[in-house]
Amino acid sequence: MSRIRIGLGVDFHQLTEGREFWLGGVLVPHHKGALGHSDADVLLHAICDAMLGALSLGDIGVHFPDTDNTYKNIDSKILLARCAQLIGEKGYQVVNVDSTLCLQAPKIKAYVPTMQAVIAEILHISVEDVSVKATTTEKLGFVGREEGVTAHAVVLLEHITQ
Template sequence: MNIRIGQGFDVHAFGDGDHLMLGGVRVPHSRGIVAHSDGDVVIHALCDAMLGALALGDIGQHFPPGDARWQGADSRAFLRHCTGLVSERGWRVGNADITVVCERPKVAPHAPAMREVLASDLGVALDALSIKATTSERLGFTGRGEGIAAMAVCLLVRA
């Protein structure tokens, strides 16, 4: 096969702070994220999708949360690592589609900047990357404003 597809999911609780990192972009918010790294759910879900397409496990296997090296780490380093793994194995990202699930913050105003950051790190054109958001209609932990989640799907094609 000359294509592979992977899917990823990540979730983090809100905690103290005044911003979130989403897709490599600092997004002002009344809360921060509880996480070992910077807690960027967009990048974490995308990394899991890429690793899944390669059958290489998940982000926690490559960057264990108990490892002090990753305390407060910029998740873009994770993405660049995963992009390297894709390339080393003879693949490239064909496209990726990411959905953020939260009531707040509003994601749409920041999506263009996220797309630019991620497209740059992935080495793809902007039209190969989609970022969208939805609420959970005030249901569950995201609906109660307790946290944020992201889902990603990534198509790899032979380089």
């Protein structure tokens, strides 16, 4: 294995009434929330997939299947911590995260610093090494119609030198 590895993660969730809206480990007030087996935190799921993909460890569904009730309504911060543990067991650590949320509403600018802090703490990296951006789709597609939300994440890993 090489000293540095890069991974890309993408996740999508349907939005629905009556669910809490968790993004980046932060509860964001909104009239809709993401539908999923877990808390459906699309951003943390994309970061998990990026981390796992960087080391060819499969994806979040392989490690935390929605057919296993152990993960029913689980806090995705726990899943992110477990992914960090998995890459640590392979001798790697996260260098930085770059991510983008795609959603029409709500505006999340006020929540981004807290998201960065939550992610940085779980991954044991600096807040300056966690980028969380957001964009709309200019009212186009399922995101623009507020039917769903998507997230993209790129993660750089480096081999831990002993």
